[in-house]
Amino acid sequence: MNYTYMVRCADGSLYTGWTNCLEKRLKAHNESRSGAKYTKAKRPVTLAYYEGFATKEEAMKRECQIKKLTRKQKDRLMEF
Template sequence: MNYTYMVKCADGTLYTGWTNCLEKRLKAHNSGRNGAKYTKTKRPVSLVYYEGFFTKEEAMKREYQIKQLTRERKLELINF
C-alpha cells in the first residue's frame, strides 16, 4: 500500500507527502533522520490525515493535488 499523508507540525503548519509505510515515515520526520527538510526544525509532527493507494504514482499524484490546495481547503479535508 502507498499513502498520501498530511502531518501537523509543532508550529501549526501542515506538511504533505507520500510513503509506502506511514509508521516508518512518521518516525523519520520526528527523529530528524531521513525526514523532510521542512519538518526537521518543526518537530514534533503528528499525523492528521492520510489516504491509501495501490500504486506510488497514484499517491504522488494525490500529494501534488493536495499541495495545490489552500490552507483552508486542507483544513476542510482534515476535518471531513
Template sequence: MNYTYIVQCADGTLYTGWTNCLQKRLKAHNEGKAGAKYTRSKRPVKLVYYEGFETKEEAMRREYAIKQLTRKQKLNLMEF
C-alpha cells in the same frame, strides 16, 4: 499500499507527503535525518490525515493535488 499524508508541525503548519509505510515515515520526520528538511526544525509532527493507494504514482499524484490546495481547503479535507 502507498499513502498520501498530512502532518501538523509543532508550529501549526501543515506538511504533505507520500510514503509506503506511515509509521516509518512519521518516525523519520520526528527523529531521523531522513525526514523532510521542512519538518526538521518544526518537530514534533503528528499525523492528521492520510489516504491509501495501490500504486506510488497514485499517491504522488494525490500529494501534488493536495499541495495545490489552500490551507483552508486542507483543513476542510481533514474534517471529512
C-alpha cells in the same frame, strides 16, 4: 499500500508527502535525518490526515493535488 499524508508540525503548519509506510515515515519526520528538511525544525509532528492508494504513482499524484490546495481547503479535507 501507498499513502498520501499530511502532518501537523509543532508550529501549526502542515506538511504533505507520500510514503509506503506511514509509521516508519512519521518516525523519520520526528527522529531521524531522513525526515523532510521542512519538518526538521518544526518537530514534533503528528499525523493529521492520510489516504491509501494501490500504486506509488497514484499517491504521488494525490500529493501534488493536495499541495495545490489552500490552507482552508486542507483543513476542510481533514474534517472528513
